[in-house]
Amino acid sequence: MTWLPYAVAAWLFAAGLYGLASSRNLIHLVGCLSVCQSATYVLLLGLGYRWGSIAPIFYDHPPGTPAVDPVMQALVLTDIVVGATLTALLLVLTVQIFKRSGTLDPEHLRPIRRRGAK
Amino acid sequence: MSPRLRLTLLGAALAGLLPGAVAVIGRLPEFGATIAAYGERINAIVPAERHVANMVSAINFDLRGLDTLGEEFMLLAAITGTVVLLRGRRGEETTDRAMRLPGRAILPRSEAVVLTCRLVGPLLMLFGLYIVVHATVTPGGGFQGGVILASGTLLAYLGEGYAGWRDVVRSHWLDAMEGGGAFLFVLCGLAPMLTGAAFMQNVLPLGTFRDLYSGGLMLIENAGVALAVCGGFTQLFLEFLEETRESAGPEESGEDSA
Numbered sequence: 001m002t003w004l005p006y007a008v009a010a011w012l013f014a015a016g017l018y019g020l021a022s023s024r025n026l027i028h029l030v031g032c033l034s035v036c037q038s039a040t041y042v043l044l045l046g047l048g049y050r051w052g053s054i055a056p057i058f059y060d061h062p063p064g065t066p067a068v069d070p071v072m073q074a075l076v077l078t079d080i081v082v083g084a085t086l087t088a089l090l091l092v093l094t095v096q097i098f099k100r101s102g103t104l105d106p107e108h109l110r111p112i113r114r115r116g117a118k
Numbered sequence: 119m120s121p122r123l124r125l126t127l128l129g130a131a132l133a134g135l136l137p138g139a140v141a142v143i144g145r146l147p148e149f150g151a152t153i154a155a156y157g158e159r160i161n162a163i164v165p166a167e168r169h170v171a172n173m174v175s176a177i178n179f180d181l182r183g184l185d186t187l188g189e190e191f192m193l194l195a196a197i198t199g200t201v202v203l204l205r206g207r208r209g210e211e212t213t214d215r216a217m218r219l220p221g222r223a224i225l226p227r228s229e230a231v232v233l234t235c236r237l238v239g240p241l242l243m244l245f246g247l248y249i250v251v252h253a254t255v256t257p258g259g260g261f262q263g264g265v266i267l268a269s270g271t272l273l274a275y276l277g278e279g280y281a282g283w284r285d286v287v288r289s290h291w292l293d294a295m296e297g298g299g300a301f302l303f304v305l306c307g308l309a310p311m312l313t314g315a316a317f318m319q320n321v322l323p324l325g326t327f328r329d330l331y332s333g334g335l336m337l338i339e340n341a342g343v344a345l346a347v348c349g350g351f352t353q354l355f356l357e358f359l360e361e362t363r364e365s366a367g368p369e370e371s372g373e374d375s376a
Contacts, residue, residue: 002149010143021128022121048157051150056161056173059256059328063165069157070173074182077174078189081261081347085196088354092203095361099207
């Protein structure tokens with residue numbers, strides 16, 4: 001089962017990508033993007049894992065104990081925080097699109113016209 | 119573009135990328151067998167070199183501090199964009215009246231909710247502070263602690279209602295926290311240069327390993343991140359909740375302020 005984490009990452013990414021391509025609702029689209037992003041968490045943490053290692057925090061265990069890769073964990077940490085704010089930004093754009101055009105379906109979006117140019 | 123056409127395009131693109139993907143996946147290290155040499159070296163060297171126990175914090179605030187500075191400004195930019203987009207259409211003024219769907223019953227807040235929020239809220243804030251200040255010792259740091267602190271303010275909304283929450287949480291304080299946190303981080307980079315050291319070089323005394331004061335400059339950077347994340351996330355909650363308020367003036371249509 002040593003391929004399982006990579007398979008989970010690939011499956012998550014594929015599911016998110018399918019959702020992105022076939023979405024009919026912008027909120028659903030933002031959710032799909034988050035699913036794609038969680039695939040990167042699984043992949044990074046999987047790459048940094050090693051059997052029999054501790055978390056990279058040498059408080060209870062003395063330095064020198066085999067630990068997992070701290071770089072991947074730092075990457076995932078900042079990834080999550082920035083991802084959360086980006087989700088907020090995308091949702092705000094969705095709110096604005098709904099207020100402007102009254103639809104959440106990307107199919108029905110039309111280019112924004114200047115007022116009075118109709 | 120019809121959904122079928124979109125999916126066909128996606129399939130064609132994936133087929134084009136497939137050979138590269140197969141080559142990369144074939145070269146992936148076996149799961150759990152080994153970790154990258156860089157991480158291995160960090161684990162071996164940093165506890166003695168920087169006197170910190172938490173390697174993740176050491177990477178975020180010291181070894182790759184410049185990257186975290188970039189992340190910090192991504193955070194700032196995303197939150198600024200959110201606030202500008204929401205406020206631009208709504209304006210600065212606030213009202214107490216919530217938007218109501220006609221016909222939906224309005225339930226009063228139950229006493230159990232108020233009590234739970236008053237009990238759990240302060241404890242949650244304390245826990246957030248604990249996570250923030252123990253960044254270099256135990257799992258935690260400014261990013262995680264800041265988010266916990268921001269969630270703690272939401273309990274005030276749940277327990278005290280919108281008006282009470284707005285009394286506690288002032289928008290301009292949040293702006294100051296968010297910008298000030300990022301500024302503090304930049305200052306941590308620039309201040310060592312005044313002493314002739316490199317950008318973001320850890321010039322402060324490193325403290326004791328496994329002690330609350332350990333890591334020197336990392337602690338200040340960590341505080342900056344905690345301020346920025348806490349202020350930023352609370353600002354997001356506030357702006358989104360403000361969207362549920364009834365607008366004070368007549369409904370404006372059009373795009374003059376957007």
